[in-house]
Amino acid sequence: MSGDTFARRLQPAEVSLKQAQSISQSMFRKKKKLYCIIDDTLIKKFFSLYMQGAGMFFDTKIGRQIMAYRLVIGMISDGKFAIPFDCAYLFSKELTDELDDKFPSKEDIAKAFVLTAMKLFPNAKLIICADGLYATEDFIRWVKENNFAAEMRMHSNRVVIYQGEKIALKKLLQKKGMHPKGRKMARTITATWYGMELEITIVRRIDKRGNESIVFQCATYKASPKEHVKAYDARWYIEKCIRTTKQKLGLQDCFSRSLKTQHSHVAAVLLAYSLAQLHMKMYKLKNTEQAIRQLKEKNIGDIISRFTPIDQIFG
Numbered sequence: 001m002s003g004d005t006f007a008r009r010l011q012p013a014e015v016s017l018k019q020a021q022s023i024s025q026s027m028f029r030k031k032k033k034l035y036c037i038i039d040d041t042l043i044k045k046f047f048s049l050y051m052q053g054a055g056m057f058f059d060t061k062i063g064r065q066i067m068a069y070r071l072v073i074g075m076i077s078d079g080k081f082a083i084p085f086d087c088a089y090l091f092s093k094e095l096t097d098e099l100d101d102k103f104p105s106k107e108d109i110a111k112a113f114v115l116t117a118m119k120l121f122p123n124a125k126l127i128i129c130a131d132g133l134y135a136t137e138d139f140i141r142w143v144k145e146n147n148f149a150a151e152m153r154m155h156s157n158r159v160v161i162y163q164g165e166k167i168a169l170k171k172l173l174q175k176k177g178m179h180p181k182g183r184k185m186a187r188t189i190t191a192t193w194y195g196m197e198l199e200i201t202i203v204r205r206i207d208k209r210g211n212e213s214i215v216f217q218c219a220t221y222k223a224s225p226k227e228h229v230k231a232y233d234a235r236w237y238i239e240k241c242i243r244t245t246k247q248k249l250g251l252q253d254c255f256s257r258s259l260k261t262q263h264s265h266v267a268a269v270l271l272a273y274s275l276a277q278l279h280m281k282m283y284k285l286k287n288t289e290q291a292i293r294q295l296k297e298k299n300i301g302d303i304i305s306r307f308t309p310i311d312q313i314f315g
Contacts (some may be wrong), residue, residue: 007256011117013267017086018045020267021275024083025120027278035234036117037075038110038130039080040090042068043240043266044250052259055092071107075112075238076120081277082237084270086113087122089263106118107139113146127151127221129235135218137194144196149221151231156216160191160200169216172202179214180204186225193218201228240288245269249291251253 001009028034045054045067056065073088088109096103104112114128128143128150135152143150156170172189173179180187180202188201188239199219206212217232245251249272254265280291295303 002256007258007261007265010261010264011267013087013260013263016264016267016271020083020271021085021116021120023274024085027081027083027281027300028076028078028121031078031121032125033078033125033127034117034121035077035231035237036114036126036128037077037092037235037238038072038113038128038134038236039238039242040070040072040106040133042066043071044068050257051262052286053089053091053095053256053262054096057092062240062241069262072109072113073238073241073270074117076117077234077237079234081281081306082241083274083277084238084241086116087263087266087270088112089259106134107136107142110134110139111142114143122249125149125284126145127231129232129233131235140218140220141194141196143220149219151217151219151228153232154218156214156215159191160193160198162189168216169200172200173214186229188223188225188228191269199223199228201225201230203232217258225315241273244288244292245273248289249273279306 011135015075042057042059045051049067054067054069057062057068057070059066059068066149070090070092072088072090073084075082075084077083088104090106090109091103099259109116110130114126118124124147128148130150130152132153135154140150140152154169157168159166159168177188178187184204186201186203188199191198191200194195199222201219202219203215203217204212205215217228219228219231223231226258251266254262256265276288276291276295279285279295280288283291283294285291285294298306
């Protein structure tokens, strides 16, 4: 069918996201502890001169500005399976400067995602996981004021107060006993940042080539260094989601000029990923790619009969 015909058949983004949320509630209803993971990615639109809402963003992989949408994704995970439950957009500065409308900041979007996750799972302990982009004074203070648990990367140039001394995180390594060595891969200390008490974890990482590096994490709750490291590692599930949806499910393959259609397409892709996660769990497959491959080998009748019973979840 043509692109226009397909675009007309897309269900609204709100419907797809609501269905993904229902799948997450069904999959994780018995879980006592869950991770609310937040991350963003660029959806490349190189020829998007007339695509509504697209703008210039810096692509760290190629080292230059490109035309794209900047998509923020919220995901729920139990540490084994992960379901995207919401998404939103950050618009480029040149676009927001031209308009009088107030667009939500990255902190506003992250807060909305957390509140949605809390409504979906009111009885579970949720740990918010995000990278250094969201480790801002505004967001962390909001997390602390609401007594939420959060684990985020923190840049090494951040200045904290430790044992009464103002010091940059990277300079903590010069203090005796701070640098994890030998079998010890992490060390956690309590420090103050903008008047907020945070748990700072110094993490030693070793890559496949044996190269060692140090990264810093901040958390709003107390736990062992091992637990802090494990919580932040849950972010890997959203990285896998972004990679798989781009490579296998066509996240970047919508050419509509309408932002509404683009949004409906993205939400449909995230719902497709959720269905693949459900298929992976039910048939005990190794990964999402294997689930997608199995589903693509089936004819449309088998696909419809396979997922029609799931509609009972949505009511």
